[in-house]
Amino acid sequence: MPEQQIHTHVFPNGLTLLVEPMADVQSAAFSLLTPCGSNYDPVGQEGAASVLCEWIMRGAGALGSMELTTALDNLGLQRNEGVGNTHMSFSGATIADSLPAALRLYADIVRRPHLPEEEFDASKLGVEQSLRALEDEPRQKVMNELRKRSFAAPWGTPSEGTLEGVTRLTPAVVRELFERCTQPRQTILGIAGRVDPVQMRELTEELFGDWIDRPIEPWVDGLRGPTRDHVMQESAQTQIGIAYPSVPYRDVDYYAAWGVVNVLSGGMSSRLFTEVRERRGLCYSVYATLHSLRDQAQVLCYAGTTAERAQETLDVTLRELRRVSEGIGEDELRRCKARAKSSLIMQQESSASRASSLARDWYHLGRVTTLDEVRDKIEALTVRALLEHARRYPARDLTVLTLGPAPLEVSLAVL
Amino acid sequence: MPEQQIHTHVFPNGLTLLVEPMADVQSAAFSLLTPCGSNYDPVGQEGAASVLCEWIMRGAGALGSMELTTALDNLGLQRNEGVGNTHMSFSGATIADSLPAALRLYADIVRRPHLPEEEFDASKLGVEQSLRALEDEPRQKVMNELRKRSFAAPWGTPSEGTLEGVTRLTPAVVRELFERCTQPRQTILGIAGRVDPVQMRELTEELFGDWIDRPIEPWVDGLRGPTRDHVMQESAQTQIGIAYPSVPYRDVDYYAAWGVVNVLSGGMSSRLFTEVRERRGLCYSVYATLHSLRDQAQVLCYAGTTAERAQETLDVTLRELRRVSEGIGEDELRRCKARAKSSLIMQQESSASRASSLARDWYHLGRVTTLDEVRDKIEALTVRALLEHARRYPARDLTVLTLGPAPLEVSLAVL
Numbered sequence: 136m137p138e139q140q141i142h143t144h145v146f147p148n149g150l151t152l153l154v155e156p157m158a159d160v161q162s163a164a165f166s167l168l169t170p171c172g173s174n175y176d177p178v179g180q181e182g183a184a185s186v187l188c189e190w191i192m193r194g195a196g197a198l199g200s201m202e203l204t205t206a207l208d209n210l211g212l213q214r215n216e217g218v219g220n221t222h223m224s225f226s227g228a229t230i231a232d233s234l235p236a237a238l239r240l241y242a243d244i245v246r247r248p249h250l251p252e253e254e255f256d257a258s259k260l261g262v263e264q265s266l267r268a269l270e271d272e273p274r275q276k277v278m279n280e281l282r283k284r285s286f287a288a289p290w291g292t293p294s295e296g297t298l299e300g301v302t303r304l305t306p307a308v309v310r311e312l313f314e315r316c317t318q319p320r321q322t323i324l325g326i327a328g329r330v331d332p333v334q335m336r337e338l339t340e341e342l343f344g345d346w347i348d349r350p351i352e353p354w355v356d357g358l359r360g361p362t363r364d365h366v367m368q369e370s371a372q373t374q375i376g377i378a379y380p381s382v383p384y385r386d387v388d389y390y391a392a393w394g395v396v397n398v399l400s401g402g403m404s405s406r407l408f409t410e411v412r413e414r415r416g417l418c419y420s421v422y423a424t425l426h427s428l429r430d431q432a433q434v435l436c437y438a439g440t441t442a443e444r445a446q447e448t449l450d451v452t453l454r455e456l457r458r459v460s461e462g463i464g465e466d467e468l469r470r471c472k473a474r475a476k477s478s479l480i481m482q483q484e485s486s487a488s489r490a491s492s493l494a495r496d497w498y499h500l501g502r503v504t505t506l507d508e509v510r511d512k513i514e515a516l517t518v519r520a521l522l523e524h525a526r527r528y529p530a531r532d533l534t535v536l537t538l539g540p541a542p543l544e545v546s547l548a549v550l
Numbered sequence: 551m552p553e554q555q556i557h558t559h560v561f562p563n564g565l566t567l568l569v570e571p572m573a574d575v576q577s578a579a580f581s582l583l584t585p586c587g588s589n590y591d592p593v594g595q596e597g598a599a600s601v602l603c604e605w606i607m608r609g610a611g612a613l614g615s616m617e618l619t620t621a622l623d624n625l626g627l628q629r630n631e632g633v634g635n636t637h638m639s640f641s642g643a644t645i646a647d648s649l650p651a652a653l654r655l656y657a658d659i660v661r662r663p664h665l666p667e668e669e670f671d672a673s674k675l676g677v678e679q680s681l682r683a684l685e686d687e688p689r690q691k692v693m694n695e696l697r698k699r700s701f702a703a704p705w706g707t708p709s710e711g712t713l714e715g716v717t718r719l720t721p722a723v724v725r726e727l728f729e730r731c732t733q734p735r736q737t738i739l740g741i742a743g744r745v746d747p748v749q750m751r752e753l754t755e756e757l758f759g760d761w762i763d764r765p766i767e768p769w770v771d772g773l774r775g776p777t778r779d780h781v782m783q784e785s786a787q788t789q790i791g792i793a794y795p796s797v798p799y800r801d802v803d804y805y806a807a808w809g810v811v812n813v814l815s816g817g818m819s820s821r822l823f824t825e826v827r828e829r830r831g832l833c834y835s836v837y838a839t840l841h842s843l844r845d846q847a848q849v850l851c852y853a854g855t856t857a858e859r860a861q862e863t864l865d866v867t868l869r870e871l872r873r874v875s876e877g878i879g880e881d882e883l884r885r886c887k888a889r890a891k892s893s894l895i896m897q898q899e900s901s902a903s904r905a906s907s908l909a910r911d912w913y914h915l916g917r918v919t920t921l922d923e924v925r926d927k928i929e930a931l932t933v934r935a936l937l938e939h940a941r942r943y944p945a946r947d948l949t950v951l952t953l954g955p956a957p958l959e960v961s962l963a964v965l
Contacts, residue, residue, distance in 0.1 A: 159574035161895045192818075193828075201819070204828075208817040208885040211892030229892040260831025267856055268834050271787050273686050369784070372686050402623040403607075404616070413608075413619075416675025419683050441682055470623040477626030477644040480576045484899060 139483075139505045141493065142332040144339075148348040149320030152339045153493040153503055155327040157486055163328030164228035164490040165238060168498060169245050170321040172221040173294040174354040175312060180303050182262055182296020183312045184218045189258035190250055190309060191223075192216065196243030200254055203240065210237050213487075218294045220428060222321075222498070228487040231329035235338055242342035245317055255306045266298050273374045274420070274439055277366075277538045281376030282426070284364055285433045285534040288357030319346040325493030328486035362534045365542035373445035373539030377436040377452065379530045384427040384499040390512045391524035396425045396434055397471040398463055398521065399455065404470060406455050411438060417448045423456070429499055434530070442540050449535075449543050456530035463518050463525070475513045479506050554898075554920045556908065557747040559754070563763040564735030567754045568908040568918055570742040572901055578743030579643035579905040580653060583913060584660050586731040587636040588709040589769040595718050597677055597711020598727045599633045604673035605665055605724060606638075607631065611658030615669055618655065625652050628902075633709045635843060637736075637913070643902040646744035650753055657757035660732055670721045681713050688789045689835070689854055692781075692953045696791030697841070699779060700848045700949040703772030734761040740908030743901035777949045780957035788860035788954030792851040792867065794945045799842040799914040805927045806939035811840045811849055812886040813878055813936065814870065819885060821870050826853060832863045838871070844914055849945070857955050864950075864958050871945035878933050878940070890928045894921050 142154040176183045193200035207214060207227075214227040225244065227237055269276055283291045322343070326335050381396075382388045400407045400423040411421045418440035426435045436456065440448045482488045483506050496503045535545050557569040591598045608615035622629060622642075629642040640659065642652055684691055698706045737758070741750050796811075797803045815822045815838040826836045833855035841850045851871065855863045897903045898921050911918045950960050 160899050162892070162899060200828075201824070204819040204824070205881065205885060208819040209888050211888035211890075213889075213892065213896070214818075228896065230895050233892070257829060257831035261827060261834060264831065264834035264855060267786060268689075268854055271688050271785055271854075274683075370686055371682060403629075404619040404623040409616070409619070412676060413615075414672060416672035416679065419676060419679035439683055440679060466620065470620060473624050473626035474628075475626075477577070477628065477648070480645050481628070481643065481902075484575050484577060484901075486899075487896075 139507070141503045141505065142336070143503065144336050146319065146340065146344060148344070148346055150322045150324065150343050150346065151497055152336060153323070153325045153497055154330060154332040154335045155489050155493060156330055156332060157328050157489065160328055160486050161231060162228055162486045163231040163234040163326065163330050164486040165226065165234065166325040166491040166494040167225040167241055167245065168222040168323045168494050169317050170221060170351060171223040171313065171316040172219050173292060173296065174220045174289040175316050176289065176296065176300065177308060177312070178355055178357070179300060180308055181292055181300030183304055183309050184223060185262045185294065185296045186259050186301065186304055187309050187313055188216050188218050188223055189261050190255060191244055191248045191313070193254040193258065194249035194251055195240070196247045198243070199249070200251065206240055207237070212237050220290055220294060226487070226491060234326070234328070234330060238338060238342060246346060248313070250306070250310055250313065252306055255309070259301060259304060262296065262301050263298065266295060266301065269295070273368065273370065273372065273538055274437070277374035277376045277536060278435060278437060280366060280538065281378055281435060281534065281536045284360035284362060284536055285378035285435070286428070286431070287359040289354055290428055290431070291359055315352060318349050318351065319343060320348050321351065323494045323497045325490045325497070327489035327493060363545060364536050366536070366538040368538050368540065370539055371441060372439060373442045373537055373543070375438045375440070375445065375449050375452070375543070376536040377456065378433045378534040379456070380532055381425055381432045381434045381528050383430055383432040385429065388524055390516055391520045392425055392528065394468065394471055394516050394521045395459060395525045396423055397474070398467045399423045399459055401471055402474055406459065407452065410455050411448060411451050415451065417444050417451060421452065427499070445537070445539065446543050450546055453530070453546065460522065460525035460529050463521050465518055468516060468518050468521065472513055472516070476510065479510055482506065554922065556918050556920065557751070558918065559751050561734065561755065561759060563759070563761055565737045565739065565758050565761065566912055567751060568738070568740045568912055569745060569747040569750045570904050570908060571745055571747055572743050572904065575743055575901050576646060577643055577901045578646040578649040578741065578745050579901040580641065580649065581740040581906040581909040582640045582656055582660065583637035583738045583909050584732050585636060585736040585766060586638040586728065587634050588707060588711065589635045589704040590727060590731050591704065591711065591715065592723060592727070593770055593772070594715060595723055596707055596715030598719055598724050599638060600677045600709065600711045601674050601716065601719055602724050602728055603631050603633050603638055604676050605670060606659055606663045606728070608669040608673065609664035609666055610655070611662045613658070614664070615666065621655055622652070627652050635705055635709060641902070641906060649741070649743070649745060653753060653757060661761060663728070665721070665725055665728065667721055670724070674716060674719060677711065677716050678713065681710060681716065684710070688783065688785065688787065688953055689852070692789035692791045692951060693850060693852060695781060695953065696793055696850060696949065696951045699775035699777060699951055700793035700850070701843070701846070702774040704769055705843055705846070706774055730767060733764050733766065734758060735763045736766065738909045738912045740905045740912070742904035742908060778960060779951045781951070781953040783953050783955070785954055786856060787854060788857045788952055788958070790853045790855070790860065790864050790867070790958070791951040792871065793848045793949040794871070795947055796840055796847045796849045796943050798845055798847040800844065803939055805931055806935045807840055807943065809883065809886055809931050809936045810874060810940045811838055812889070813882045814838045814874055816886055817889055821874065822867065825870050826863060826866050830866065832859050832866060836867065842914070860952070860954065861958050865961055868945070868961065875937065875940035875944050878936050880933055883931060883933050883936065887928055887931070891925065894925055897921065
C-alpha cells in the first residue's frame with residue numbers, strides 16, 4: 136500500500152480537522168460530525184435532532200431552501216445526512232475541484248441555517264413518514280427495539296426518534312436544540328481524496344475559525360427496556376434480536392472482540408451463516424455485528440424466519456453464540472484475516488470511506504488509526520486471544536427480543 | 551481522467567472476456583454472467599434458477615460444499631451471486647494477487663458444480679425463506695408486483711421465483727435447468743483492477759477454452775398482469791407503484807431518457823423529491839428509475855406513504871410525471887450533468903464497479919462504452935433533446951399498482 140499521510144489540526148475553538156491526501160484518485164470526500172445527536176433530544180420529544188436534520192437543509196447563509204438544494208446538486212455531490220447518538224453527520228463525495236465549494240455550503244448549513252418557520256411542518260412530516268414506514272419494515276424494527284432494550288436511554292433510543300416524541304415537537308423546541316448543541320468543540324471534519332492539506336486547513340480556518348466555543352449541556356440518562364420481550368405482530372414471519380455485552384472500539388481488547396464476531400458472522404463460511412442458514416435452511420438472513428458506542432458495546436444478532444421455524448432458529452443461534460468460547464480453529468481466524476486484508480485495500484481506494492473513517496476514529500479514539508496499523512493489529516490476533524476474549528465476554532446477560540405472531544422460549548439450557 | 555484501455559476477446563466457443571487494467575488500484579474484481587437466468591425457469595416452476603444459484607455454490611470441482619465456501623473466504627473475496635432475467639451472475643472483489651485463484655474456483659462453480667442431492671432441500675428452503683420474508687417488505691414487494699404487471703412474462707416474473715413455483719421444484723428439475731442453460735456462448739467475464747490483460751486472457755483460455763458451446767433453447771413468452779391493480783394488505787401504509795414505457799440502454803435515445811428520469815428523480819433538487827417529499831411532506835421515499843431490459847424498458851416509479859395521504863401522493867406524483875414534457879429548465883439539465891460527472895469519477899475509482907459495467911455493457915450493447923464516451927453523450931444532451939424524448943415517451947400507458955388497506959383512484963384528468 137502507498138504510505139498514508141494524515142494531517143491533524145485542532146483549532147483553538149476545539150474543531151478538529153483531519154486530512155488524508157490520496158494521490159491516486161480524482162475524487163474528494165468529507166465527513167462532518169457536529170455534536171447535535173439524538174442523545175440531546177428533550178425527554179418526551181425524541182426526534183428533535185431528526186427533524187432538525189431535515190429542517191437544517193432548507194436554506195442557509197445567502198441561499199433559500201431550493202437554492203441550497205440546487206447548489207449542492209450543481210456540485211455533483213453524492214451526499215448524505217443523518218443523526219447518530221452524539222452527532223449529526225453530513226457527508227459528501229464529488230470531483231476534487233468541487234470540494235471547497237461544498238464545504239462552504241456546509242459551513243453555512245451548520246452555522247447559519249435559516250430554519251424557516253414555513254418549512255417546519257414538511258420537515259416534521261418527513262420524519263413522521265419515515266417512522267411510520269418503519270412499522271412496515273420488521274427487520275429494521277426488531278433491531279431498533281433490541282437496542283432500546285440492550286442500551287439505557289438515551290443511547291438505546293432510536294436516533295430517528297419516536298412517533299409520540301415527534302408529534303410534540305414545535306419549531307421553538309427544535310431551534311432550541313440547534314442553539315444548545317451545535318458548536319465547534321466536538322465538531323470533527325474528515326477530508327480525504329485529491330486535496331492539498333494546507334489549502335484544506337486554510338479553508339477550514341476561514342469557514343470555522345471564528346465559530347465560538349461554548350459549553351455543551353449534558354444529556355439526561357434514562358432506563359433500558361426489559362431484557363426479555365416480545366412484540367406481537369400479525370405476520371407469517373418471526374424476527375429475532377439477541378444482544379450481549381462486548382467491548383467498544385476504544386478498548387484494548389477490541390480487535391479480539393472483532394475477531395470473535397467475525398468467526399460467528401463474517402463471510403459465508405462463518406458459523407451463524409453455515410449452521411443456521413446453509414445447513415438447516417432455517418432462515419434467509421442471520422448475522423451478528425459488534426455495535427460500538429464510545430464507551431460501551433453490544434454484540435447485536437439478528438435472525439428472521441417463518442413462525443414455525445422460529446423456536447429452532449433461536450435455539451440454534453443461541454447455541455452457536457455460546458459455543459464459540461469452547462474453541463476456534465486456526466483456519467477460522469485465517470479467513471477473518473484474509474477478509475480484513477482485502478476489505479482494507481478496498482477502503483483505501485475510496486475517498487468517501489476514508490473520510491468517514493477519519494472522523495469516526497477521532498470521535499472514538501481521539502486519534503486516527505492508519506490502515507497499516509489496523510492491519511498489524513489484525514495480523515497479530517491469535518486463536519488464544521480470541522478465545523480469551525470470548526470467555527471474558529460470553530453470550531451471557533442476554534437481551535432477547537422477538538417480533539411476530541407468538542413469543543418464543545429462551546432455553547434455560549443455553550443460559 | 552487517465553485513459554481507459556479495454557481489452558476484448560471473444561473465444562471460439564462464444565465466451566467473451568473483457569479486461570480493464572487500472573493502474574491506480576491494488577484490488578481486482580470480476581463479474582461473470584452465464585446464461586442461466588430466471589427467464590429459463592420452467593413455466594409453473596418459477597424459482598428454479600434462484601434455487602440453482604444457492605445450490606451451485608455447495609461444492610464444485612475438487613471441493614465439497616464447506617471446502618468451497620472456506621476457499622472463497624480464504625481469498626478475502628467480497629462476493630455476490632444473483633439471478634437476473636437472462637443470466638446468473640457471480641461477482642467478487644479482492645486484492646489483485648488473489649483474483650486468479652478466485653477465477654479458478656468460479657470456473658469450477660459454473661462448469662463442474664456438484665449439485666449434491668443432500669443439500670437440495672436446504673437450498674430450496676433458503677429461497678422459500680427469502681420469498682416469505684418479502685411478504686414483510688412491502689416496499690420491495692410493490693415493485694416486484696409492478697414489474698409483473700408492466701412487463702410480460704417471463705421478463706416481468708420476479709427472478710427470485712414464486713412460492714408456488716419453488717414448492718414444485720425437485721433436484722431433477724433444477725439440475726435440468728443447469729444442463730440446459732449454462733454454456734460458453736452468452737457467457738461474459740468482465741475483469742477490472744490491477745491485472746495484466748495477457749495473463750487474464752491466458753487464464754480464461756485455460757479455464758474456459760475447452761467449454762463446449764451448444765444451442766440454448768428459447769424461453770416461453772407469457773402474459774403481463776393488469777395495468778390497474780390493488781393488492782389488499784392490512785397496514786397503515788400504502789405503497790404506490792407506477793410504470794410507463796421508455797427506451798432501453800441500447801437505444802439511440804437512451805441518454806435523453808436517462809436525462810428526463812434524472813430531472814424527475816436525480817438528486818434532492820429533482821422534481822419528485824421536491825414536490826412530493828420536501829414541499830408537501832407527503833412521503834418519506836419517492837423515486838423513479840429507468841429499468842432497462844435488453845430490448846424494452848419502463849420507467850418504474852415508487853412512493854410509499856400513510857393511507858390517508860396516499861391519494862394525494864398518487865395525484866401529485868402523476869402530475870409531476872406528466873408535467874415534465876411541458877418544459878425542462880437549463881438549470882435542471884446542468885445539475886444532471888454535474889451529478890453524472892462526479893458519479894463517473896467515482897465509478898472509475900472502483901474496480902468492482904468497472905467489472906460489472908464491462909459485463910453489463912457487453913450484454914446490452916455487444917461492446918463496451920468507455921467512461922469518456924458516456925461523459926461525452928451526457929455533455930451533448932440538450933433541453934430540447936430531453937423534451938423531444940419526454941413528448942415521444944410521455945407518462946402514458948400507465949401501469950398503476952397499489953398495495954395497502956384501500957385502493958386508490960387513478961385520476962382520469964392526468965391520463
